[in-house]
Amino acid sequence: MWKEKVQEYEDQIIADLSGLLSIESVRDDSKATSDAPLGPGPKAALDYMYQLAERDGFATHDVDHVAGRIEVGKGEDLFGILCHVDVVPAGEGWDTPPFEPTVTDDAIIARGTLDDKGPTIAAYYAVKILNDMNVDWKKRVHIIVGTDEESDWIGVNRYFESEEMPALGFAPDAEFPAIHGEKGITTFDIKQENKTADEQGADVVLESFESGQRYNMVPDEAVARLTVKADDLDITELYQNYLDAHDLNGTSELDGDTLVLRLKGKAVHGMDPSIGLNAGLFLIHFLNELNLDSQAAKFTDLSERYLFESHFGEKMGMKFHTDKMGDLTTNIGIISYSKDKGGEYGINLRYPEGFEFDDAIKRFANEVNELGFELDLGKVQRPHYVDKNDPFVQTLVQAYRNQTGDMTEPYTIGGGTYARNLDKGVAFGAMFSDSEDLMHQRNEYITKKQLFNATSIYLEALYALCVEE
DSSP states (O other), X not given: OHHHHHHTTHHHHHHHHHHHHTSOOOOOGGGOOSSOTTOHHHHHHHHHHHHHHHHTTOEEEEETTTEEEEEEEOSSSEEEEEEEOOOOOOOSOOSSOTTSOEEOSSXXXXXXXXXXXXXXXXXXXXXXXXXXXXXXXXXXXXXXXXXXXXXXXXXXXXHHHHSOOOSEEEEXXXXXXXXXXXXXXXXXXXXXXXXXXOOTTOSEEEEEEEEOSOTTBOOOEEEEEEEEOOTTOOHHHHHHXXXXXXXXXXXXXXXXXXXXXXXXXXXXXXXXXXXXXXXXXXXXXXXXXXXBOHHHHXXXXXXXXXXXXXXXXXXXXXXXXXXXXXXXXXXXXXXXXXXXXXXXXXXXXXXXXTOOHHHHHHHHHHHHHHTTEEEEEEEEEOOEEOOTTSHHHHHHHHHHHHHHOOOOOOEEESSOOGGGGSXXXXXXXXXXXXXXXXXXXXXXXXXXXXXXXXXXXHHHHHHIIIIIO
């Protein structure tokens, strides 16, 4: 029944999704205005969702142009569907333009198809189809749309300062059958105390270093600019030998008197950095082998001591594992250095329930402080957990099982979704076990089968939770 209903809307779903995907909704503070506090892209994507809602007869409510909602239904209880329309930067190496959606016979290719514009449109159409069916809603439903999920959650944080909190809800921003637990997540910066670089006795002076744009992405490119003081030192040959030895791709070139080294890595979602290749850390690993100026040497040594090839916090003394939530992970997503200002590492840490976070951070801050660095802690999101046997979770899972026949149990993840805003919130789709996970990677795509099947599962689940009950 539900799949047949979705078939009637397939062309509309693809058209509306393509429109949303065409918006480059990457947060850009440099272009922020009072009307677009997170830059024009996120605001345009939010407005696009309002336009769909108004076209389809739904009421909308905006909160300071950083979040908002689409309203449907009636009743005392409130059910939330928490989505986001911002995306991470596209990065390099796409086969098709990342913000010009390519629709093939079986897929749609563009940044955001999986995270989270495709699932957002699937959930929106589940609500729209039910409403078109003139169902007798037993709950009010708010599709809550944020515009900063990939950074600081400014949108939903501001939203829930003034707006009603749903008693139940899901975020279509992960995997089926349901995600009933999420690790704690924080970001922190390790900043070098700024001192003038002592170049005496150094063969190489590190002028600058840049790698990464987001804490929650493994950097796929790194650039170092060097001044070589030792006449008999062939850095280009040493670098090529290093690349060959580690099976890496990179280049070296002269820019005037400056030697520019570049290294290519593999970008993946920061929740599992071990499956990516951190271009920044590998390039620093090479630099650490050189006789650098004193300030740069301290900067690269910190990476060797605590960060390089330590995806699970081993070198930080934070290795931790639980059967429910798995391993603690650390992603070094942003790395920068300049000779005039010193260096900085931006770290995304995800930890299971039971990890003594406050004690560990305090200890680590003291350790790096003794080495001439300061730890600047950002927002801390504590672990989120809902019992998988809760009737609400079981209703969602049953909708999935009814349509797939798959009896897989709900599980927990290292990712963080808007579901953690709710006391009883879970992540629910739209990835299936056979979906290729290219979130935060180049050539991100969603298959039409996945998109339509997710829509029909959302349809059945919402009917069970918001119409039948």
